[in-house]
Amino acid sequence: IVVLATEPAQRPQTVRTSSEPAAPPAHAGRGGTGRETEDGSQRHTPTASPTAVGPNHLADPVVRSSGEIDPGSNPYWAQSDVIVTNGKPLTSLTVELRVAHTGGVLTTGSWSTLPKDDLEVSVRDEGGALVYRWTLKDGATVPAGRHVFAGQYDHAEGEREITGDRYSASGYGPSGAFAVRDGFHKVRPTK
Numbered sequence: 001i002v003v004l005a006t007e008p009a010q011r012p013q014t015v016r017t018s019s020e021p022a023a024p025p026a027h028a029g030r031g032g033t034g035r036e037t038e039d040g041s042q043r044h045t046p047t048a049s050p051t052a053v054g055p056n057h058l059a060d061p062v063v064r065s066s067g068e069i070d071p072g073s074n075p076y077w078a079q080s081d082v083i084v085t086n087g088k089p090l091t092s093l094t095v096e097l098r099v100a101h102t103g104g105v106l107t108t109g110s111w112s113t114l115p116k117d118d119l120e121v122s123v124r125d126e127g128g129a130l131v132y133r134w135t136l137k138d139g140a141t142v143p144a145g146r147h148v149f150a151g152q153y154d155h156a157e158g159e160r161e162i163t164g165d166r167y168s169a170s171g172y173g174p175s176g177a178f179a180v181r182d183g184f185h186k187v188r189p190t191k
Contacts, residue, residue, distance in 0.1 A: 062087050062175045067097075067167045067184035070150070075157055077108065080184060082149040082167040090142040093171035095149045097132040100164030103156035105130050113148045123151070129164075136171070162186070 063086050070079035082097050107123050110132050118140035122133045132151040168181035
C-alpha cells in the first residue's frame with residue numbers, strides 16, 4: 001500500500017499496490033507548512049488515482065509532495081521547487097519537473113538538497129516543456145526528511161503563467177513503490 005498526500009494537513013489517500021490487506025492506522029500526523037498560496041489557501045490536491053479511503057488507511061503517509069514557485073522569483077527569472085517529504089528512507093527516486101514553454105523559457109540551473117554525488121541530473125527540451133530530471137544513483141539512499149528539487153530559468157518579461165507546469169516523483173521505499181504528481185502554486189513570502 002502507498003499513501004499519498006501533498007500537504008501535511010490534508011487527509012492522506014491510499015493507493016493499493018498489492019493484494020495484501022492494509023495495516024491498521026498508526027497515528028494521525030498533522031501539521032502546517034506555514035506557507036500559503038496566493039489566494040490564502042493551503043490545500044493542494046494530488047492527481048494520483050487513489051482507492052477510497054476506508055478504516056484501514058494509514059494515517060501517517062510515507063511520501064508527501066508539493067510544487068511551489070519560489071517567492072524569490074521575479075518578472076524575468078523564476079525557480080520552481082518540487083518538495084518531497086518522506087517519513088522513511090527511499091532506495092530509489094526519480095523527480096521530474098516540467099516547465100511549460102510560455103515564452104523565453106531557458107534554463108539557468110538546478111539544485112537539490114540531496115548530495116549532488118547521489119544524483120544524476122539532466123535538463124532538456126521535450127514536448128513543449130523544459131524538463132529537469134533528478135534520478136537517485138544505484139546504491140544511494142534518500143534519508144527520511146524534507147527534500148527540495150529546484151529548477152531555475154529565465155522567461156519572457158512579466159508574470160509567467162504556471163498552469164501548464166507539472167511535476168512527478170516516483171520511487172521505492174520500505175512500504176513499496178510510490179508515485180506522486182501535481183501542478184504548482186505561487187507562495188507568498190513568510191513574514
